[in-house]
Each structure stands twice: as structure tokens, then as C-alpha cells.
Amino acid sequence: MASLKIIRKRISSVKSTQKITKAMKMVSAAKLRRAQEAATAARPYAEKLTALLHNVAARVADSSHPLLQTREERSIHALLVTADRGLCGGYNGNLIRKAEALIQERGREHVRLTIVGRRGFDYFKKRGVHIADKHINLFGGPGDALARSLAEQLAREFAEGTTDGVYLIYSRFRSALVQVPTVEKLLPITPEKATGGDAIDYLYEPNAADLLDRLLRQYVTVLIHRAFLEATASEHGARMTAMESATSNASDMIESLTLAMNRARQATITKELMEIVGGAEALKG
Numbered sequence: 001m002a003s004l005k006i007i008r009k010r011i012s013s014v015k016s017t018q019k020i021t022k023a024m025k026m027v028s029a030a031k032l033r034r035a036q037e038a039a040t041a042a043r044p045y046a047e048k049l050t051a052l053l054h055n056v057a058a059r060v061a062d063s064s065h066p067l068l069q070t071r072e073e074r075s076i077h078a079l080l081v082t083a084d085r086g087l088c089g090g091y092n093g094n095l096i097r098k099a100e101a102l103i104q105e106r107g108r109e110h111v112r113l114t115i116v117g118r119r120g121f122d123y124f125k126k127r128g129v130h131i132a133d134k135h136i137n138l139f140g141g142p143g144d145a146l147a148r149s150l151a152e153q154l155a156r157e158f159a160e161g162t163t164d165g166v167y168l169i170y171s172r173f174r175s176a177l178v179q180v181p182t183v184e185k186l187l188p189i190t191p192e193k194a195t196g197g198d199a200i201d202y203l204y205e206p207n208a209a210d211l212l213d214r215l216l217r218q219y220v221t222v223l224i225h226r227a228f229l230e231a232t233a234s235e236h237g238a239r240m241t242a243m244e245s246a247t248s249n250a251s252d253m254i255e256s257l258t259l260a261m262n263r264a265r266q267a268t269i270t271k272e273l274m275e276i277v278g279g280a281e282a283l284k285g
Contacts, residue, residue, distance in 0.1 A: 004268065007261040011254055018250035024087065025243035028236045032176060035233035039173050042226045049222055053215045057191035060208050066159035067216045070188050073165040075110055077132065077154060078102060079186070079224070080124075081170040081231045082117030084137055089245075091171060091238035092119040094181040099169050102183060103129060112163070114150065116142050116228075141232045147225035155220050158187045170227040171234035176241055179234035186223060189216060 057068070080099050082092050099120070103111045113129055115121045118136040125131060133153075135146060157163050166187035172180040204211050 004261060004264050007257055007264060011257045011261065014250050014253050014257065018247055018254070021243045021246040021250060025240055025247060028240035028243060032233065032236040032240055035229070035236050036173065039226075039229040039233040042222075042229050046222050046226045049215070049219055053189075053212075053219050054191045056204070056208055056212050056215060060212050065209075065212060065216060067155060067187060067189055067220070068191070070190070071164050073106070075112070075163050076106055076165040076167060077112045077114065077157060077163040078167045078169055079150065079154065079227075080113055080115045080117075080120045081142070081168075081227055082115070082120035083231075083235045084118040086119060087242060088235055088239035089242035091179060091235055092117075092123075094179075095169060095171060096120060096123050098181045098183055099124070102167065102169070114154075116146070141235075142228040144225055147228055148221050151217065151221035151224050154187065155217060163187075168223065168227050170231045171238075173230045173233040173237060176237040179238055184223070184227070186220060189219065 078099060080095065082095050086092065096119075099113070108129060111129065112132040113124060114133040114135075115124065115131060116135045116138070121131070121134045121136050135142065138146070154163075154166050158166055165185065168182075168184045168186045170182055170184075172182045174180060
């Protein structure tokens, strides 16, 4: 059995760790509220933009826009969104596994990665994957400016034929307990044909082809930005849950160590009493 001094030291160490995990849980909970509101607010805009894009695309006779062209995917570009920091449970690991599955399916020589977040970059930089670009140590997380920049770059590469498909790998936020690693095809865009009540024609200014071009480029930006918002909310939710679990585990460990300390103290007292009684008996003899 460990000595009282060692057990007391361990209890003190666990209590210090518990204070840190509890503070991190509170910080993540505060950040989660704002991130969740931002992610939820972005969803209706993305849905309406998608519906408008499909509506306009269905009415353009010439569908030869570069971002609509489907071809054999011999080379793909994947945008992976992870966190810069750890201590968020399986959040980063689940995203990395999704990326690894895509790479294994398509072949390492056919996949290029653009990585947002240090955790993803630290993992793939040592594994023979072609990293086209990285964005790490982003204060406050990835924002709208980065989404626009990446959208322009990825759309240009696809239009020029450098890549045949663009995929987005991020975590979709459902709740603080549930984050869903998602692989979403970004390019080429496959618009759905309007049917039934949606097949209403409109007057366009400028013409439908010009409007479609602007909508397609805006659509790519919006999807990336929405993925950033979802990823940020997912990260805070995962970290809050992980720190809550760590705090609870620390309480259990403190309780167990306290019990061990009391047993050790009792054993020490019993031993001392036995020595006193033994000494007294020896004096009587």
C-alpha cells in the first residue's frame, strides 16, 4: 500500500487537474452557445440558396458552366476541417479516420489535401499525403474571409481541370453530445431539376446564365463557411462533453484515493497501538 504522503500528493494533483477541466468545460459551454447559434442561423440561408440555385439551373438551356461539368475523378482535392487544439474527445480522430477512408478508397497518389486545423496537419504531414495547403493556429477559428479564399481557389482549380472532384470533410453539429463526421461533395455541383409546384418561371436580371454563374460561386463559399460554423460548434460541444467526463472521473478518483488514504491512516494507527500494547506487555513481564 502506498504511503500516506504519496496518496495525499496524488489527491492534491487530481484536485488541481479537476479545477482545470471544470474551468475548460465552463469556457467551452459559453463558446458553444454562440457557435451553436451561428451554425443554426446559417442553415436556412444555405437551404434557400440551394433551392434558388437548383431553380435557376433548371432553366438555363446551356449547362456548360465549368462548375457543373462532371468527369471521371482521377484527381480529387479534399478540404479537411479539424481543430487546432486537442482535449475534445474523439472529435479530431473521427475526422482523420474519415479522411483516411477517402484516401484509401481513391489512392494516396490521387488525393490532395487542404487542411484547416493543426491536429489534421500534424497527423498527415508524416504519412505521405500530398498537402496542397494548410491553415493552422487560427485565432477565433476559421472565418468568412478564409471561406471565400478557399472557395475561389478550389473553384478555379476545378474549372481549369487541375482536379476532377472537390470534397469537404467536417463535423456536422447535432448537439453537445452528438457530432457527425461528414464527407460532402463540393464540386462538381449537381443541381436538381425543379418539378411540380417549384417549376415556376421568373424574369431574371441579369440573364439566367449570368445569375447562375454568380450563384454557383456563392454556393461554394456558403457551403465552406457553413462547414466552418458547424465544425466550430462541434469542437466546442465535443470539448465540453470531454471535460465534463474528465471532471466526473477526477471526482471518482479523488473519492477512491481518499478511501485508500483513510485505510492507510487506519493501518498506521493500528500498528502504533499494537506497538504500544506490545511495549506495555513487555514492561509487565
